[in-house]
Amino acid sequence: MDSYRPLFQLADVRPLIQSLAWVMRVGVIGVMLAWGQSILVFGAERVVVSYFILERSISLSELTHYAETGKTSRRLRAYLDALAPHQREQLRTALQERLILEPVAVAQLLYSPLGEAMLDQVSTVVQSESRQANAQALRAALILAATDPQGLSALSLIRHYPAKAMRVDLTKGLEILKTFQLLVRQSQSVLASVREQSRAEAANQAPISPQSMQALTEPGPWRVQILSWAVTDNSSIRLARTGQPRTLNVEIYLPTPPPPTPIPLVVISHGLGADRYSYAYLGEHLASHGLAVAAIEHPGSSMQQLLSFSGGDSDSLRAGQEFIDRPLDISFILNQLSQYPAYLRPWPGRVNPQEVLVIGQSFGGYTALRLAGAALNRAKLKQNCPPSLSVSLNVSLLLQCQALSLPPDTGTLTDPRVKAVLAINPISSKIFGPAGLAAVRVPVMIVAGSADTIAPALAEQVLPFTWLKTPHRYLVLMDEATHFSTIGQSRSDTAGMPIPIALIGPTPRQSRYYLRALSLAFVNTYLHQDRSMEVYLSAAAAQALSQPPLTIHITQAWNATALNSALQNLDQPVSPPPVMLAH
Numbered sequence: 334m335d336s337y338r339p340l341f342q343l344a345d346v347r348p349l350i351q352s353l354a355w356v357m358r359v360g361v362i363g364v365m366l367a368w369g370q371s372i373l374v375f376g377a378e379r380v381v382v383s384y385f386i387l388e389r390s391i392s393l394s395e396l397t398h399y400a401e402t403g404k405t406s407r408r409l410r411a412y413l414d415a416l417a418p419h420q421r422e423q424l425r426t427a428l429q430e431r432l433i434l435e436p437v438a439v440a441q442l443l444y445s446p447l448g449e450a451m452l453d454q455v456s457t458v459v460q461s462e463s464r465q466a467n468a469q470a471l472r473a474a475l476i477l478a479a480t481d482p483q484g485l486s487a488l489s490l491i492r493h494y495p496a497k498a499m500r501v502d503l504t505k506g507l508e509i510l511k512t513f514q515l516l517v518r519q520s521q522s523v524l525a526s527v528r529e530q531s532r533a534e535a536a537n538q539a540p541i542s543p544q545s546m547q548a549l550t551e552p553g554p555w556r557v558q559i560l561s562w563a564v565t566d567n568s569s570i571r572l573a574r575t576g577q578p579r580t581l582n583v584e585i586y587l588p589t590p591p592p593p594t595p596i597p598l599v600v601i602s603h604g605l606g607a608d609r610y611s612y613a614y615l616g617e618h619l620a621s622h623g624l625a626v627a628a629i630e631h632p633g634s635s636m637q638q639l640l641s642f643s644g645g646d647s648d649s650l651r652a653g654q655e656f657i658d659r660p661l662d663i664s665f666i667l668n669q670l671s672q673y674p675a676y677l678r679p680w681p682g683r684v685n686p687q688e689v690l691v692i693g694q695s696f697g698g699y700t701a702l703r704l705a706g707a708a709l710n711r712a713k714l715k716q717n718c719p720p721s722l723s724v725s726l727n728v729s730l731l732l733q734c735q736a737l738s739l740p741p742d743t744g745t746l747t748d749p750r751v752k753a754v755l756a757i758n759p760i761s762s763k764i765f766g767p768a769g770l771a772a773v774r775v776p777v778m779i780v781a782g783s784a785d786t787i788a789p790a791l792a793e794q795v796l797p798f799t800w801l802k803t804p805h806r807y808l809v810l811m812d813e814a815t816h817f818s819t820i821g822q823s824r825s826d827t828a829g830m831p832i833p834i835a836l837i838g839p840t841p842r843q844s845r846y847y848l849r850a851l852s853l854a855f856v857n858t859y860l861h862q863d864r865s866m867e868v869y870l871s872a873a874a875a876q877a878l879s880q881p882p883l884t885i886h887i888t889q890a891w892n893a894t895a896l897n898s899a900l901q902n903l904d905q906p907v908s909p910p911p912v913m914l915a916h
Contacts, residue, residue: 381500400428431484439479462498526899531886534872541877549850553622555588566665584628586620595685597860601628604695614821625684653738659700660746690753698759713766729788733764753859767800776805782814799893810886818844840883
């Protein structure tokens with residue numbers, strides 16, 4: 334009788350798996366789910382796990398029976414015994430989870446440049462039975478699995494894989510796991526140092542009352558009027574830069590009655606796969622305090638665009654072109670508002686589009702920084718593209734690398750009307766690099782979430798913060814916040830793809846609470862030029878605003894020296910999990 338022993342022991346990487354499954358909040362979801370589950374399970378009729386010249390297999394029927402009943406076969410039990418009880422439960426939950434996705438949208442997404450890049454990466458670990466990377470087979474399985482009436486799951490993905498077996502290259506999988514472990518250690522050390530720096534700054538500042546910070550989160554004295562506006566940009570600038578016109582939908586939030594003097598303008602730029610309603614709560618909050626807010630929907634990277642592929646255009650995302658189109662969108666809207674459109678009556682002349690603060694999340698963070706003077710760094714991109722999962726698990730690089738498809742000379746997109754930037758979970762590390770961000774001269778607030786595994790805090794916010802040369806800069810760290818924690822509920826009629834609760838984070842309401850206060854203080858300081866409000870952007874203010882369990886930290890003095898100190902002795906990967914081979 335055969336004796337089965339585990340081929341390997343697995344660290345608990347489920348949060349990473351979930352986040353990788355939701356790359357940039359769009360349809361590449363299925364691909365990353367496939368990769369995530371591959372570390373744990375696999376098979377068409379069976380799953381083959383290979384380690385150098387050794388391999389073991391588990392049948393799909395065994396996995397299905399375990400998912401449905403919780404009962405294990407003798408062979409599967411040998412693997413599960415290597416896991417802790419909570420890991421076994423997580424595995425079963427992962428097998429049961431389903432995503433209801435539109436098959437046509439999934440197909441078009443996986444044929445897009447972004448989807449193909451991810452498939453190429455995943456297929457180095459998830460291979461055909463003949464040990465070959467087969468992105469086409471993986472894509473076919475994902476598309477077919479999305480047609481299942483009950484939704485796409487790990488089991489349906491395996492079931493639809495076009496071969497008798499799906500092979501997992503454990504050797505490469507362990508390389509990725511080693512990278513993950515190293516990045517976790519580095520991130521923990523650096524973020525602990527950021528918190529320590531914030532506490533040190535607060536110790537030298539006058540205490541601030543929690544009541545004064547809470548007041549910033551409450552609605553202001555103005556009623557809010559919301560206008561929906563659609564306008565087409567067929568300007569010579571747009572046509573010269575992109576070759577085609579572009580229709581923009583904008584939600585405008587205005588205080589009513591109109592203030593007697595022209596009021597500054599806040600522009601909100603959403604992330605990839607979101608829309609103009611994603612920060613509606615923030616637009617209403619700022620307008621209630623007497624500000625004009627324009628939330629722009631970028632049609633080439635919105636949820637509507639990602640879900641509307643009925644025309645069959647395999648290059649519908651045009652991700653590279655969006656790096657040009659997005660900043661142009663905002664500059665065009667500012668131009669339109671400068672002409673006092675009759676649509677805004679009785680507000681013509683009362684909105685000041687010459688004094689603008691841009692709030693952007695993720696891809697919108699890039700957009701805001703680009704308008705503020707950050708320069709695209711092609712040399713940095715060429716050094717790091719295409720990204721490798723065995724080198725970096727920063728999945729935002731898949732999007733950043735799309736910018737290499739642009740012509741060598743994209744020209745400047747800086748808009749001098751942008752006087753300050755609030756960038757939430759921005760992507761910036763390779764698209765800008767040190768030289769690109771050093772060109773920003775306006776005040777900048779960068780908001781990072783410690784649990785962000787889409788645009789990781791260390792790589793995309795904390796490190797880039799040290800490259801900023803502007804004297805007015807703020808690094809905000811929200812503990813336990815994810816890439817999606819500050820995003821509100823969309824009011825769009827377009828049904829978006831569901832985001833797992835684990836990716837939204839434990840306390841999205843608290844993250845939004847913090848953002849209301851910080852954005853209002855930042856706007857008042859740098860648009861209204863009320864420097865008495867600057868105290869509410871301090872480390873002491875963060876302490877007064879913090880409400881456990883999701884604490885918040887602010888530092889202005891964090892620098893490269895502190896970063897290097899935190900990374901000392903952390904430059905070597907930890908040992909991989911022990912591998913136990915069958916006799």
